[in-house]
Amino acid sequence: MKLKKRYISLLCICSLAMSSCDSFLEEKPLDQKDSNQFWQTAADAETGVNALYFGGVPYLHNTGGGWTPKATCWGGIISGLYVDRRKDRQFTNASEGCNFNVASFEDQAMSYWHEFYKGISRANFVIANVPNMTGVLSEETIKYYVAQGKFFRAYAYFWLVKEFGDVPYISEPYTSPDGIFKERIPAAEVYGYIEQDLLDIVNNNGLPNKAFYDNGCYATLPMAQTLLAQVYLQRAGAPLNGGDADYAKAAQMALKVVEGGQHALVQAGGSSDDLNSAFNVIKTTKSSNEIIYAKEYNYTNHKVGNSYAAHSMGSDASQWKDANGSAIFHPGGDVLENIYLPCDMIVNSYDPADIRGHEKQFFFREYTDATGVSHQLNNIGNWAWFDEKSLMEGHDGDYNMPMFRYSEVLLIAAEGLARTGQESAALGYLNQVRNRAGLANETATGDALIQSILTERLHEFPLEFKVWDDIRRTRLYPEEVGAQSGKLNWVPLTSAKIQNKPDGQIRVGAIPEYALLWPIPLDEMQANPALQGHQNPGWN
Template sequence: MKINKYISILCMIAISLWMSSCTSFLEENPLDEKTDGQFWRTLSDAQTAVNALYFGGVPYLHNIDVDGGWTPKATMWGGVMSGLFVDKRKDRTFTNASEGGNFNIESFNSTSLKIWTEFYIGISRANFVIANIPEMTDVLTPAQIDNFVAQGKFFRAYAYFYLVKEYGDVPYIDFPYNSLEGIYQERVPAAQVYQHIEADLLDIIAGNALPNIAFYDNGGYVTRPMAQTLLANVYLQWAGAPVNGGNEYYTKAANMALNVINGGQHALIHPSGTTNDLNSAYNIIKTTKDSNEIIFAKEFNQTSFNVGNSYAVRSIETDAFQWGIFKPGGDVLYNAYLPCDMLLNSYHPSDIRGQEKQFFFWEYTSPDGEDFELNYAGNWAWFDEGSLINGRNGDYNMPTFRYAEVLLIAAEGLARTGNEGDARGYLNQVRTRAGLANETASGDALIQSILTERFHEFPLEFKIWDDIRRTRLYPEADGMQSGTLRWVPLATAAIQNKPEGSTRVGAIPEHALLWPIPLSEMQANPLLEGNQNPGWS
């Protein structure tokens, strides 16, 4: 990441007319303050406004937790709700309600408000960039204006994509608020929100505003492949429930993924097969800040800029404190996202991803050579030995989009629309890297294989809840270490960990796949009153 992005954040300017609820970021010890009339005057102003897009909105989900304290981050909430991952501390209403299958507004309102608010913070920032940057012709070149506006449109689309996934119909706001006029907006049908997202992304993909290079080659800023990958994800979700766009959007998802594949800017690490040691592709994914497998990542740099990754303390059980090695300063060591045994046991023995110190781990050797065993699987993809020993947050980035996901989007879109040969080809690229034999299935078995591959490839990158929502399918065991899962209708599936250690059929009602509209938003906005998502009471 370019240093000026961090410096700009550390010296963040508070702009009073940017969203009044934005207290966690824009008001974080500003070294200077400007009113809206004083802002948008210099290149530095423009860069500060654009850089803020990377630290609020959807990227800020990596910072939000459940009512403070030692709890799962917002990125983990869907996995906890699914039961496929367990919050071992269970000291907040949300996580206990999820395990109990008590999907009611009382238990979920405060968490819903956090993500709703953060998405609209990101949208507000993007709208200010999109509206104001084009007026800065006296200090910005046409190319700079186009690029900054394109970044604004990317993050506006990104925030609305999360809103429509999480809530369905939502208010659509595409202008900055400079007064209270027009502040109340009604919910727009989800299909229309998707159309707005598509328009923003197609606009910035079509032009030359975004560089057609890899993410890290662009200093961590938005690229064309990054926008194409987001749009491929949008189409995949749009194709499924609850909008049910169907084959038209599966085709669009595949075609957009193929644009990334054929563009050549990104590739798999160790595509012909990787090792099962600390030099494996999966360990490179964990530690890299230069690989072109990464299409987009949430960036961290604790060492130089005090913007640190705190996932490490959530990667391993509390009992590890007894080893006397780790000292996570100001925090508690615990596994907030413990993978269920069903997932861990479903990896084929030859699948490198399920082996020791790839995505998960069960053993640890201290710097002094002392060996320890974990009582539960730890999340090796998040484990950062140096940060835990030295009592600090870490420097590892968190992948958001990887090239492996693009291959699997192409595979699914093609498989669902009858092009099974090419679908297997893209699927098998991911399987080959993991040490697996080629898939030869067709029909529903091929779709099931692709969904399983997504779960096995991205267990700690927060994809599973979206896959459950769009397919209305849930993974069940299909034999010990078989390498396969059975994806069955959610309504009749045996849901994991409802409560922990037990399965319960039908423990996730369909209404729980969308969050409730926060009560405070419904009370404040008369156009939302009485328009709650069905099923929440």
């Protein structure tokens, strides 16, 4: 599997070395070009498109730094369902103490804001300039490049509107300081622009109907359809409450991915329960068509790796010795720390028959080294991130990080159908995911069916950062039903028993509704006069 090269230099876009679809990412910046020199050659256009994959939402997997939680982890930590055991970030400690104030959350809010608008800026340059390159690029290539720009612009705005609500909408590249100060517009309008970009791709065949890995890890039609299904599902719930109309659209778009035939569950009939299981294939593969979109990494061959491996288990594992008395792991930076430890309620809620809750599927408790010595973790580890080679050799990991999977498409279809009165069809899609995990068919109806689907989403994606969005759109929070029951009760957030407020303790109603949105960064408000005086309600 190959990666694109990065970064490009184009006003606010960094320098990106050129690559074809099957060239790998390398750090070889080119000399800078100004806007009058760029967008002249096919190589310029390809450079601009490649830059889309290395900024904005995909880079949430890189943002955070060092031994602290990645930006992908922040929502889960705020929810209390996951714990940062190192506690090196002010916002982590403030969240556990329920001190939801701007000062404690400013750095993370600014990181989000900057990363999303960086991705939007890159996309706007592609969308504005590529159509003018008719003497250089074919009509088909122009259409393909513009569609990729629209996908990543929609993706960045989707995250912006989820995280901040009303935001400035910028649809043209900045080539001068004129008009740079934009006011926030209503979230409903932002969602409308997101929908417009994605429908343009879906309705006009802007991207190929191929699986992600079959398309050289470039954007595909199923990626756009999946993102649009996610958009409809999120908009259907709070705070916009699009309701049945959006739930129906979410199901319809998810079913377009199903009907497109490019993606399928690994071991769809029922997973094995070993290191060759579906869930281990998902972890290690760079070819599976269950993956609709992934953030690419490969340290071994190209020194571009992820740091999740060092966060896969607690610091106690750094003291393990093999039979010869030698340290086993030498993680990058010589630090092991689980900065996204799932709470016991999640881990203990899996049905005993559920393969996903078994050892070395998503989680693990025990490791046997090459000399045969068995070691026990003090706390559960995240097997989905464990990368033995990288930890033993002292470098970042090789595994790609899934962002969209086919199982999510099936569960979006199930929820959209269930909420619009098509329960029989909904059960069919839900049970595909359950059966692969070793579970019997669900037969529930009504609210019990919705509860089952929400539980299935948490059990299927415990380490793929979906639950915070589910809490925000449903205003529901999971509570335990009983150990190994396979069930969770989703109850109103305002009266729910919130986990780890502080670490190891439960506090009822610990997350105020205003904390479901981030504060607008103070630095950004000071820089943009149009934002001053328009902080999100509740943040002081």
